[in-house]
């Protein structure tokens with residue numbers, strides 16, 4: 218039998234990591250903020266209507282995508298979801314400004330009970346944490362109303378290539394390139410946009426880079442017990458993997474998907 222959820226211990230670590238990073242996430246997550254803005258722009262460009270009745274956002278975090286969505290679309294009923302219960306409080310200021318009717322549901326999106334006829338499902342920078350993205354997309358599509366829209370961003374196979382080259386710290390279970398998405402999308406979805414892009418962040422030193430990972434909570438699947446020796450060794454290996462004099466960078470590789478249910 219395929220495993221729908223991440224093993225409980227890994228999911229706990231992901232939850233703890235995002236929970237710990239929550240107070241700093243909103244300001245530190247500069248790449249995710251850009252990604253949320255790009256995703257909403259892609260939804261507009263693909264010709265989505267200006268108003269949606271029933272909307273679901275999963276993995277809402279502190280609301281980078283929620284903010285963009287509510288700024289650019291009118292939403293009547295919004296169901297927000299995250300693994301971390303504390304996100305509900307973080308979203309209050311954003312929701313107060315726009316006042317759609319809101320329900321917040323805590324838990325893994327993979328097993329969350331969903332409303333039957335959603336007009337729009339959105340999610341930014343979260344689907345890479347899902348163990349079986351094909352199953353999830355199949356289920357989400359079943360819960361879309363005919364003519365309903367899907368706007369998702371995840372990350373591609375070369376996401377954080379600098380870290381992957383050193384043996385995959387800060388990895389997530391499902392990095393999917395656009396071609397991978399084409400294979401797993403169910404019939405009955407018309408693709409409006411599907412592309413990847415690279416966002417490169419630069420850091421002053423290795424500690425600065427590791428701090429960024431911690432503040433954004435994205436190293437949830439990694440064990441993070443650094444000693445002076447392990448840090449020194451990581452620093453050496455990271456620098457050795459770069460051309461001489463090259464800046465220390467982290468390459469985000471977001472993948473954007475906009476689709477519409479045809480039948």
Ligand SMILES: C[S@@+](CC[C@H](N)C(=O)[O-])C[C@H]1O[C@@H](n2cnc3c(N)ncnc32)[C@H](O)[C@@H]1O
Nearest residue numbers: 235249276277278281299300325326341343346
């Ligand atoms: C990188 S943050 C993205 C937050 C927000 N969407 C943004 O664009 O800034 C990923 C979020 O997904 C949540 N998450 C991870 N796995 C999840 C799952 N299986 N179901 C629901 N939320 C999940 C985390 O708790 C975290 O808040």
